[in-house]
Amino acid sequence: MLIDHQHKFIFIHIGKTGGTSIEQVLCDYLNIDFAKTELNPEGEWWKHAWAGDMKKYVGEQTWHDYFTFAFTRHPFDMILSLYSMYTQYPEYTNPEVHLDLYHPWNQYENFEDFILSMGECRHEPNEKWRFQLDQLGVQGIMNTWYTIENLQTSYLTNSWKGKQNGKGEILVDFVGRYENLTEDFHKVCQIVGLPKLDLIHHGATKHKNYRELYTKKMKEIVYNHSSLDIERFNYSVE
Structure with missing residues (x-):
């Protein structure tokens, strides 16, 4: 999970969707301590915080004002x-x-x-x-x-185990796909005012x-x- 107040974006990191690569390149470019993607200011673990939890943490107004995004994978x-x-x-x-x-x-x-x-x-x-x-x-x-x-639906709709038959509101502004990682990440960069940053795959198996x-x-x-x-x-x- 990554928040940047300068460019006003919040990244929700679903595991195994290329998120570590995204966080690493953004942290390097923005000079953000990568460790801050692991813990919140209170020292609580939030690397893979759910969208609903992050919305509560930052508050309704910040969530509304910031560009929020995540990636999914088959x-x-x-x-x-x-x-x-x-x-x-x-x-x-x-x-x-x-x-x-x-x-x-x-x-x-x-x-x-x-x-x-x-x-x-x-x-x-x-x-x-x-x-x-x-x-x-x-x-x-x-x-x-x-x-x-239905992990990914749960992550992004604030509906535990994908309840509401998957019809809960997607809480983030943009959902990219791991299968289209580079192109979709470049869309994010353009939206938040960053150059097209090159991803280096971290955590690959x-x-x-x-x-x-x-x-x-x-x-x-x-x-x-x-x-x-x-x-x-x-x-x-x-």
Whole structure:
């Protein structure tokens, strides 16, 4: 999450949508401490603060006066990227490296096993997904964000788990797409009065195109989990 009072914009950072790259290039250009994207002035963690929470934090008038934006990503691709990140970096799989970020991702045989497990625990977490949040703190809670149905709709409509049938008002002025990241980010730059800044991809993971990995059953599970996101943001299920 990033606020710039000079150019009057607020960026809502949904995880795995290119947000770290956006924050980094904006911080570098505007000479903003990147750490300020992690914590608010009170020291509370807000890197992935929801739009509704940020609106309450800054107040109705500021939210109205500032240009607000966010980016979304196809849920099929987002979940693959998340799985790849959590299995490729040791801080997510080894509790001795960083307990606060630990989750037993290495219990899954592969991506398909992860998705099938996700389907099993849609309403009640199975053993592979269950761990003690009170021991993990806020980062541990963030490690469970993939369990939130229709996450991106929830982030941007202030409707927990995409309630209101996805018809809640989108709270930000502009929603770009990860699939069109550079062009949509340049639109943002133009709107807020910045030059077309070049993005450098931070936090990228190595993985195949999601279309090569999803079976019919896997697509069904993720669609059931994220149908409002897919429909509201016009993503294909093919």
